[in-house]
Amino acid sequence: MADEKENMPGNQPEETNIKSVDNWEQKLKENEKTAYELEKEDTFKAEFLSTQTGIHHETKPASKPQQTGGFWFFLLLIAFCISAVCGIYLSIHPSAVCAEKPVSVATFTSSKNKNNTKEGIAWIKVRGVIAEESESSPFSMPTGASYISKRIREAAKDEHVKAIVLDINSPGGTVASVQEIYDELLKAKEQGKKIVALFRDVAASGGFYIAMAADQIVAEPGTITGSVGVIMQAGNVVGLFDKIGIKVTPITSGKYKDIGSAYREMTPAERTLLQDMVNDTYAQFFEAVKAGRPNIKPEVLVEYTDGRVFTGQRAQKLGFVDVLGGEETARLLAGELAGIKDPKIISKKGDGLRDVLLSFSSNMENKTLSKQLQSMNTPSVSYLWVF
16 A cells, blocks of 8 residues: 555655756756856966966956046136126227228328328327326326327328317316317317317317317217316315314415315315416316307307207207217218318227227226325316216
């Protein structure tokens, strides 16, 4: 019976399964042995090659990506420098001038190039307050009244320059500086140069004064002009100094030596003296307007030279301005007076990068605290429109 049970069909699968497990374990051990032998063989080959060639094969760590921060920093620095230069240029030249025809530019004050330079007109700009530079550094570009007068003299001496366009955008300036430019323009006229004044946004007081030397005046309808008169301002800090306990005691050689001082009240006698001086300088202004605009009726001249401002359109109707227009109108008018068709603009030199940077430096210097304090402490008589 026991042999029969062993030979029964139900017991055969269990025996077969045990044999399969034993075979699988045996194959697994053989595979592990084979892998171990192969690894050992590879290690032996590597050691053999290193002893023969002297080269050690080591596993290199993953290479790090190359750093490109320095390159991008350099590009950003270049872009910043270009943007800064462009910003400086645009701050000085806020808009591009679009003429109907391109204007060619030559060079004057160079009498050696007589065969290469054609006849044309000189374009001289007057910008901002007209005054003499109190200080100048090697890094600032000359912009004072003396520099403008020098440009006028150079244009007057150049035989290729037949006319001068005085491009004015100024509220005026100090009396002597304005008169210096005015006198140089009259001398240029004596040498046969035609003068055209171009009024931009503002050509008031001293800016109006220098235009009285011109043969013709061009202005936009909305230009602010006029302000024929004189102003003298003297500050007074007595109340402030009393509050903070400061007192200034001047020692002078005469009673009028510190006239106009900001550290004390002005006396009636001092006010009378200063008023007489203002009236005298006003009379000089009035005579310049009368000589420059002889066709204006006397009653109109007296009425409109009381310090008031008016538009370019109003000035044209009154006779203070000849033609309404802009830059191209002034250029063609100067050419017409000089007998030149489509005249070239002959300038001293182009506005290079150096000039732009120096102009920016000059503007920054004029805004320094020392400049402002100096202007407060020094009273001046001015042909200036202020409000």
